[in-house]
Amino acid sequence: MKISIRIFFLILLSNNLFAQGTIFGLEKYNLGIIRPNYSSAGLGRSFEVADTDSLHLNYMNFATWTNISYTTYEVDALYTASKSKDSNSNSYFRDYGSFQGGFLALPIIPQKFVIGIGLQPFIQMEHTVKDTIGDVSNDYTVIKGGLSRLTFNVSYKPITSFGFGIGYEYNFGRIEELYRMQMIEYGDQFDMNFEYRFGGHGIVTSAFFKPSELYSIGVFYRLPVKMNYNIYSETGNSYIDDEILKKEMTLPTQLNIGAIVNLSRKLRLGADVIYQNWKKGYKIEDNTISNQSDYMRLGFGFELKESEKRFTSFFNTLNYRMGVFFGNQKVNNMDNSVREYGLSMGVSLPLRRFIFRVDFSGLLGRRGNLSNNYYEENFLQFGISISTNEMWFFNIED
């Protein structure tokens, strides 16, 4: 019961903790950049979709949760920092830390039928930009907030080599925007505030196929998400402020495909492809939004797994991971797509072997290119996941 209280506590708190340390993503009708919802383990090796680990929750494929035997929960946090420069040789640094949500999986029938619940932020925005072009004022826009999804999923494994899952997601969130005009002549300011409150339903399906210990394949599909949002404004103009605008937004489909090849008991290779059709699938009031690209991320990596021996050296109890990734962000910059690529690595530290572990990940990457974009930035991320297992529904007396 203590665990559930902790999870509830985290769900409540994490809702307000959206942030994003990047200079990209601030465009009209834009929702920032996409950061795939990998766990820290997945982030470190750059693949996760086909991972059938029985001690770990796969954030990218709920169907694989059918492999767990015990009640499992996992929470994540992420620190990200970026050093950017623009075409005029100005440089910028920004960094933020934030929770990345958490999941709880309850195996009703161990290794066969699992239900799960979780909270996962998927759009995070924290931007401040200024426009000094005008002769009346310097204009500042501060955008803060994001979107999250509360997920309920059911996974079933009818046969050992195949499992599938279906999930319902309630997508919600809030984005606040402060538009400030710093008047040049008098130095005072003139503010307008807008708040966008989102809500909408989504459905996801997922499956994995593991015909042998040699390899596994995973697939995840998210249907287009229809969201409604209300716009609240605080401008001083009651005609604007009293009218709560209601609009509809459609988020695009998402397809994750992954494969893992186990070269040995300890070493495995994997790859993921993540795709979202933002260009045609992102709509507001049934209109597509300009300056969007389809999101694509291709990741490769390997993982050196811990020893299965009960008594072994400390270093043999660790998992080591490394990967590379490259892809295309969803938002254009200077009318050109924003490419990103990078190197990832990670390590898994067992605090209590096979039950309680902490995953650390680090990532170095580059986003954008001054030859195509106004900005380019080097970024790094540090992630941490804590996962633990407990027996909730086992009758000890049996």
Add this chain to the structure above:
Amino acid sequence: MKDKSFLLLILLFVFSCQEINEKNIPNSGNIIDHGEFVNAIIYPDTAAFIINDRVNTANGIKLSIGSYQDFSATSLLKFIYLPDTSNELDSVYLHLYPESIFGDPEGLVTINLYQPIESWDESANTEDYWHNPGTMNFITSIEVVPDDSTTIIIPLEDKELIKSWQRDTVTMNHGIYLQMNSSDFLYEFHSFESSNTTYWPRLMYKVWENDTTFYYDSTNIGLDATIFDYTPDGAENIFEIAKSKNNLIISSGISAHTLLKFNLKDKLPKEAVLYSADLKLFVNDYNIIDESEGNLLDNPDHDGSFFIRLITEWNNDFTKMGIDSTFQYTNILTQTDDYLNLSHSYKKNFGQFAIQDLINGDINIEGLLIQYIMDGQDISVKRIYSLDDSVYAPSLNLQYYKITTSGF
């Protein structure tokens, strides 16, 4: 172990709350805006001025007597607290302290004191009677050199008058009516409303006490009112000439308020968020009758501050006019160079709390009324360019943000 894990989660939470301030903010030409900033000039549809020759002078800080350019002023003055009757009066003097003078006469001027027959209060200028009070008992007169620095001391030798005031301060004490024989000179004395109490009108008296005389001056508390009149020589009525020349007038003494009718509802977008609103009135510094000389009636000693008041309704001949009583006198025009306008803080206040309220539908503004803050204080006339002037026409200068879209 569970407790440690929980502690670790709490530490993670604390860590995630640490928002690190950005060291600099990137410039971007792609900033999300919601519309455009607009500088708009709106001209009145109609402009006029209305005259009130019965303005209440109760709060005037000056007492004026004399006449200048067909304007004239007389004053009523009454001391409320008088010496008791136990001691014999030796002599009594009225002290008047000049605040300023208006005009430049040669020689001496004569100040006459009369005894009013009727009782009065400080709103006497609003009553017709005091503009033609009929015959009053003469008390005394004094010839003085017209300058603005010498205290005027007038001996009141009629001790019986003072005694009658002492006996019955209600029915017998109607105070003094002050009048001055001059054709082109106004004396402006400190009144009981003057901020400097040292210069309030004062009744000094000397009494015998045990074969010795003592001076007392405790009687400088009283009532006063200035009566303003304008009696032009036929065709030289400046107000009529100003009307014929399509000029606007703002004046005090004989009070004139300028009225500007704006059709703001139709000229302002309902999506406007006001930053500031400034009213600009250009001053015509030339004499209304003879434009080869300057405006002699623009009293240099009158504080050059003006109220803007909101007109909520009016008819075409201005006989019926509604003024927004909830709109306080918080928007003050002052003269800068050759025009009247609002200071920056007043511009913001006027824009964000008056014009914005109009757009929001919280108030109705059919027009603006502009008046001297103290339009019962003294004689002063400002001449303002009106609509027919292509360069100096009155205007309302608005700065607002027109919202055309939300961010998403």
